[in-house]
Amino acid sequence: MQDRGGERHLSLARESLRELLDDERVPAVVRAELAEDYARVQRLLDKIEHGHVHVAVFGRVSVGKSALLNALLGDERFATSPLHGETRHSAEARWESFDAGGVYLIDTPGINEVAGEARERLAREVATESDLILFVIDGDMTASEFEALGWVLREQAAVILVLNKADRYTADERTTLREVLLSRVKDQLAPERLVLTAAAPAERVRVRVRVDAAGEETEERFRPPVDIDDLKLRLWSVLEAEGKTLAALNAGLFAGRLSDRVAERILAAKHAIGERVIRLYCLSKGVAVGFNPIPGADLVAAVMLDIGMVVHLSRVYGMPFSRVEAGRLVAVISGQLAALMGTAWALNLVSGLLKLGSGGFSTLATGTAQGAVAYFATYVVGQAAERYLAAGKSWGEGGPKRMVREILDSLDRDSILREAREEILSKLKGRHPREAQ
Template sequence: DGGLYLIDTPGINEVEGEERERMAHEVASRADLVLFVVDSDLTDVELKALRMVTNTLRPTLLVVNKADRYTETEQRQLRAILRERTHGLIAPENLIFTTSRPTRQVVIQVDENGEEQENLRVRPVEVQALKTRLWDILEAEGKTLSALNASLFAGNLSSEIGQRVLEVKQELGQRTIRFYCLAKGVAVALNPIPVADILAAIALDVTMIVHLSRLYGLPMSRTEAGELIRTIISHMLLLVGITWAINLASSALKLGTGGLSTILTGATQGAVAWYSTLVIGNVAERWLANGKSWGDSGPKFVVQQIIDSLDRDSVVSEAREEIMSYLKKTIKNQTG
């Protein structure tokens, strides 16, 4: 009752790679049935696109057009080659040969006087095999195809919505992590006692992870958050021990000045704390986004990925500048 609609797309070889993949996926995800048209053996590009289309679970016909260019023997050979190359992708009955726009054929006729005359003859259009197969599919599976397409479309829509929700959570998560990076950096910079630095750092990291867990709808207790932090830090110590050496050196400098630090020293210490919270926050967010799972590779791999994605020197430098700016404004407001 809804009618039959045809969507024609540019040839696979007429568009660039990314656009081709997007187009193939987009069209296939909206169609009940796909006609994949070629005029010879499949190129690597066409075979890749065909795999992409069949992966959408839509029924697909492989149509070889311009069949009139081949002799019967050549058609049999081409059919055998295509069946072998598309095994598992295209059912044998869904490999169809057609001639939608026949080529003109030169026919030489000899008249009664023995003179030759050339005439052009147009071969007949040959699409009956395709029509028959389409009708067979529509009669046997028409309602099933529509239902299948509707369910797959709903599934795609659900996936798209889920992906968008995840993106929003990640955006909010990054804002949350940045907030705690600044809070921890300033707290450490202002606190002249190294032991108190550590206590403040741990407390803020725990609070950050509890906050992130609620954002992802997977609430954690402070005890659970503390255990997660211990797991992350243990791998950080193995992977970036130098960062913690800088942290300890800065703490020692504070002790050497009787627990009193300059703005620069405090900001440097705070910047290192900022970096550690940035790593911890991103690792925790990755773990939460994956449903409280490290995946097959384990926590060390995730920590390594996050560390590799960050330019430590740039992060520490920018963090130090921001902390110094914050401290100077605070001092100015207090003295003003």
């Protein structure tokens, strides 16, 4: 475990894990949501700081996973049984015979020993928290074993495929099995990553016929010797060559995935707040316009509301704007909106809404319809400003025009207008939306 590349990987991984844990920009809610992942990062960090390497067995029930670990340990540390379900929880033991120390052997339930959902969680945990996996089988691989192996390999590059219970096969059968297995995994595993073992050979009866005397037969019970030498050698060589690198790579991989998840959650949390902020301003604006349905009269107040919304959003996204900056952004977005929808769009929408509504051309109906259109325009401005902020103050490749068009295309305009009208009506009449119609 003296490899220098390993040391470098290790310090890089340690740094990125620490950074992740200490990042003060991560909101408490996100930390709480991802508490389990954070705990795992802490464990991974502890592990690489102590130079620990975790070796886990993985495989179907009763293939001899626990027996194999006991044989490696030279001690019956883990319970074994011919019955299914002996190992219900993961457990670990330090493997002293690897002299660099810090190697832990982890026993796990069989892939088919725990219930459905828990099984997948367990498999995931084993794969992410261990650095080397001994994938144990006891004969030719079943389809589900093959599938599980593929899955483990995807999650975890370091795998030794162990064909246990080799004592049950003749020398010829062992040769055939080895060939068949190698051909099955030839794209995924190097040939030296397949080893045969006999962790706890079964007792056998041997019948001897003595030729010299009167053909007398004797029965003899015997137990073939435990054979895990190949596995030990393979394990040692993998651990020596890449033990630390494995631990570091594994930790780095997990940290990378977690930081992606953290970023995603933070964005989702901001987005949820952003959406509430936008709706609040939309409604304020809709009501303001609804109260005074003469086009243009409330223009200034309405624009001020849009600017206020953008300032508010910029704080949610942690990039506070001045009102001047926000005003510029609102101008750009409104300009695109007007260009895309044509100058008559607002009037068309208003008359469309009037036809839809049952209120006729009363002041209330007109006001509400205009308010709904103002609501909609502010909603689009809010969405565009939010995307701009979420992208780190960028319009993206196609500029503001494409962004506003995409937003318009993605919105269900009619249902937003309907909702807006109902909300505004209920505010104006101070009643429940249904009664107001």
